[in-house]
Amino acid sequence: MSVSPATLPPVLLHSEAELARAALATPLLSRAARLARWAGPETRVGAGGELVEEQLPAAAAELGLAVDDPDAAAYASEAWRVAVDTGLVDVTDGDEAEGPDGADALGTVTAGEDLAALTSGSPQDILAVWLGALDTVYGDATVPDMDNLLDVLEENGEIDFEELGWDPQAEADFLDGVLGNLYLLTAGDAGAGEAVPLPALAASMIVPDDMGEPTDDILEQVSDAMMKLDDQFRLFEPLGLVEYQPVDEALMADIDEAEAPLPDDEDVTRYGMVRLTPLGVYGIRARMLEAGVDAPAVGDLADKGADALLEGTAGFPQAAAQAEIELWLARHEPLDAARELLAAARGGDEGAPLRRLRCQQALSLVGREAEPALRDVLDDAELGGLARVWLAEHGAADVPAPSEALVFWLTIDTIAAQLAAEGNSDELQGLVEGLSEQHSGFFAAAWRVEHPATADVLEAMGRLHPDKKVAKEARKAAFKARSQQGM
Secondary structure, eight states: OOOOGGGOOOBOOOOHHHHHHHHHTSHHHHHHHHHHHHOOTTOOBOTTSOBOGGGHHHHHHHTTOOTTOTTHHHHHHHHHHHHHHTTSEEEEEEEEEEOTTSOEEEEEEEEOGGGTHHHHSOHHHHHHHHHHHHHHHHHHHTSOOHHHHHHHHHHHSSOOHHHHTOOHHHHHHHHHHHHHHHHHHHGGGTTOSOOEEHHHHHHHHHSOTTOSSOOHHHHHHHHHHHHHHHHHHHHHGGGTSEEEEOOOGGGHHHHHTTOOOOOOTTTGGGGOEEEEOHHHHHHHHHHHHHTTOOOOBTTTTTTSOHHHHHHHTTTSOHHHHHHHHHHHHTTSOHHHHHHHHHHHHOOOSTTHHHHHHHHHHHHTTSOGGGHHHHHHTTTOTTTHHHHHHHHHHTTOSSOOOOOHHHHHHHHHHHHHHHHHHHSSOHHHHHHHHHHHHHOTTHHHHHTTOOOTTHHHHHHHHHHHOSOHHHHHHHHHHHHHHHHHHHO
């Protein structure tokens, strides 16, 4: 996979039981299983384990496909290949022998060990079979069109892949990149996000980020990529990897001739729409993990320590961080959880403010049983502020008032955490404006705060505040803070 690990969002996967049920319901796997149960000693296969041509009509009939369906034989052949590749059937090589009706048979067929997994195996067993089917379809999606190959073979007697312009690694890398981009765009809600227009997905692989108006050559490449992706997503949809609305047939001629422009908002759906299903999110993540890509999922940190939880969720979106924290808390007693979280939140390093913000987020979900842990840190320079906030919010009595120095320290720490979590967000800008309005002497005092992030926070406030005069005060305060740090 060519996706950068740093850009991958944590995904909230459906349960393995739900995913396994979805896998069993996919057209391709259910067809493969049906053929595996239908097959027997009299089933005739070729040298590669494929059903011989004379066997295909019976296989198609078993699948309930119409005799006059031109694609029936292809569907049956594909389902059989998946059954063989995933171990739903075993094909044993044997000496060439004559079958019952005089045709050649090149092997014997028996039920595979994995067939039973589909009815009596665990969800993990079923998903393992489905992932094997994904590997088969993935391979099919990266090879040239068989009709073209047969035409070349018939014309030349051999196939020169270099002459065809087919580079297996390049094809695999392209598909990996496309599915990686689709994962980034739609995986945040485990496949429940909006569908992505096919032109946008193709363009994400071809159009340079800094390009303005695409050139004719770039448009032609995008059109070619769209046609390739249209074929590939038609293969993946029966496996349940994607939900796909194909390219409108009426547009095919224009796209084939590279005359179709990139669509506008009114007609974009006619050019194809695609998104990963929840099963697809699971499948692409599994392939990423196998390729050594760090693809986090909510729940990965549930059995780790509080330090791993706070560090790991630092870069999570808010909803994903909340879900991860809830899973972690479910495994801990409230008081023990609070003490462990507070200990992990300490530190003067660059990531410490965001750890404390995640700690505060976690503690907000803990009940009054945690109160002793918060009272224990009231005098702590780094944790005393958030402890007072928690105690006040939970209606605790006898909470000591914070000193002015503690209030300023907590303010700097909070803004530093939000900068790390969200950057220059509208919410943070509102906070900055509110602080300067409520405290006229804020900057005169803030630069003296002994916090590692003081100067950076004041510089950010200078960037964010819309009032030029106030922004200038913030920048001056940042300069004083840096001078103090350098002393």
